[in-house]
Amino acid sequence: MRLSIEPTARTEFGPGVVTDLPAYVDTLTRTRAFVVTDRGLRATGIVGRVEKILASAGLEHAVHEDVGPNPSTAELDRGAARLREFGDAAVIALGGGSALDAAKGISLLAGNPGAAAADADRLWEAQAGLPLIAVPTTSGTGAETNGFGVTEDPCARRKVYIGHPSVKPRIAVLDPELTLSLPPAVTAATGLDALVHGIESLASRGSSPVSAAYAAQAVTLIGRWLPVAHRDGGDLEARSQLMLGAHLAGHALTLSGLGLVHGLGHALTAHTGTPHGIALAAVLEEVMAFTAPSAPAAFEAVGRALHVTPEPDWAEASIAAVREISGALGIKRPLRELGVTTDLIPAIAAGALADAVTKNAPRQPSEEETVDLLRSVF
Missing domain, CATH: 3.40.50.1970 (Rossmann fold)
Incomplete structure (x- = not known):
């Protein structure tokens, strides 16, 4: 290497x-x-x-x-x-x-x-x-x-x-x-973005031992402190740890690149104006499930960073942990609530596939798979 x-x-x-x-x-x-x-x-x-x-x-x-x-x-x-x-x-x-x-x-x-x-x-x-x-x-x-x-x-x-x-x-x-004055909705959307940076950096084709070290620590800090900062925006310790986690996730993505969650998120935002973090939350768990077979070691790293018990496996446990965080934040929305119509789905899929970040995903989706994934969260 x-x-x-x-x-x-x-x-x-x-x-x-x-x-x-x-x-x-x-x-x-x-x-x-x-x-x-x-x-x-x-x-x-x-x-x-x-x-x-x-x-x-x-x-x-x-x-x-x-x-x-x-x-x-x-x-x-x-x-x-x-x-x-x-x-x-x-x-x-x-x-x-x-x-x-x-x-x-x-x-x-x-x-x-x-x-x-x-x-x-x-x-x-x-x-x-x-x-x-x-x-x-x-x-x-x-x-x-x-x-x-x-x-x-x-x-x-x-x-x-x-x-x-x-x-x-x-x-x-x-x-x-x-960051103390950030309202809960903004804390949730921006913090979820940082969490995705950590997760995608671990699974990215460009991942390295250095980027993975940044990303794993970022996921640990964000997974623990994001729900706390969302619940109590005046908690300076939570705000501090969350900011540090987001910064480490930034270093990770700079070294490794991102993946399909961001490719879809960018396309959703471009077509509907949906805020970036909310667009990511709409597809995060589904992309994790799609990606997991191609990146088992990465999802073990995600699970360890989130301190989950791997039952029945690391990928399922990691997805469940992310679902719990999203649920606490109240951030996940179906695409139809974000302004997506059924006739927009092919264009959003095409936009995601054309995005440079998608090419860094460990599993490359076909156009049909991308459309199916979007329909699954419609």
């Missing part, structure tokens, strides 16, 4: 570490900051808090809040235009996965005058983007661990991967206090 593992970025973890943002900007040899965040975060008080921290340090900054739940190529283009106008700066990605993904694209496009988000497939060989600091406010995507993001091309009705090594965050600022 041959492994090539890039050094991880600097990670600052713990309650209150966000107050050191000016010092982190300084380490990037920048004197100005451009904050990219989503439209709804200001209402939580987090954006105002970050602005106050930057202003108190005398750091010139601007805040760009034009990012939606599933950022589009047009939103990235608008953000890049504003960043080019603002000028050289450290980019602070503040928010959930959408804000972090958008910030990477905006940073990359700003460093490549004339480029547009629709050029994503050609930008992997582009010039460097501006340096980025990631400040996640959810415990889900693990987007602070890698240099790519997902954006939606509304014309093609598909997800587009945009990224470059230069926009991998230089510093990840993991402050669990920033």
